[in-house]
Amino acid sequence: MTPQPTPSPATITIGGDLQVGRVGFGAMQLTGKQVWGPYPDHDGGVALLRALLDEGVTFIDTADVYGPHTNELLIREALHPYPEGLTIASKGGFVRGGYDYSTLGSVGNPKYLRQAAVTSLRRLGLDRFDLYYLHSGYATDAPFEDQVGELKKMQDEGYIRHIGLSNVTTEQFDVARSIADIAAVTALYNIGNRTGAGLLAAAEQSGAVFSPWHPVSLRDGGENADQVARTLAPLATRYEATPQQIAxxxxxxxxxxxxxxxxxxxxxxxxxxxxxxxxxxxDAEVAELTALVPEPVGQTAP
Known part of the structure; x- marks a missing residue:
């Protein structure tokens, strides 16, 4: 008997009540080189963002550190006033002071996190975030519990509908869930690199959605890269698709x-x-691709 394909739903629900398209758009690339400064093709960036609506994309992911700030401003210019059904998620907690990535740092001070969220709302022209992430679990200037607690306060005050976490460990995820409902989590996970497997499992168990970093990257596989490429190639041919689409x-x-x-x-x-x-x-093809790379049980922030 020919194996039957497993359906892939066209939508996913965040936090039990926020439905978005199953494939969203990560806006980080619409910045300058190394995510610093404005996107050089300004008009092209505006046109691409507007094309999202025509292609049925209803979820955009950004962050205040993208630019910094320029990414959020570009999204507002292109799409505000926002059409009904479009969700824009942002993040706060990373800071950056220059072109070099060595200037990247993380801040957990609750007052700073509140300022970051409120100013992101202002830049985007929003009154409330449907989804807002704590961008970094690295910060040591304030207890992690206080950082999540501040987002919970902002949620209670109506600034945030659903809370997400990025750059956290599975242990931090569990701690956060003891303070607030966590609706979404992000981590590095793709066809060649399963670093975030532990957080994926935790998200599945808790009912949170999981957004993988570098989802179509074929360069993260390290020693597994060649085998991944060899396995993807015939599938891409069979489905008249690119290897990235198969991934x-x-x-x-x-x-x-x-x-x-x-x-x-x-x-x-x-x-x-x-x-x-x-x-x-x-199902057999999914199983074959899943078995290409070992999936660690635990998760540490990369």
């Missing part, structure tokens, strides 16, 4: 909690990413 389709089949947010500056690649939802891998 994205695998994520969608891998877990019902998965909300990939691939980024791009190309309209063609955007359309390819959305089209990956229509690829129906068989």
């Amino acid at each position: 994205l389709a695998w994520l969608l089949h891998r877990s019902p909690a998965m909300l990939p947010i691939p980024g791009t500056t190309s309209l063609g690649h955007l359309r390819e990413n959305v089209a990956a939802m229509r690829i129906r891998l068989t």
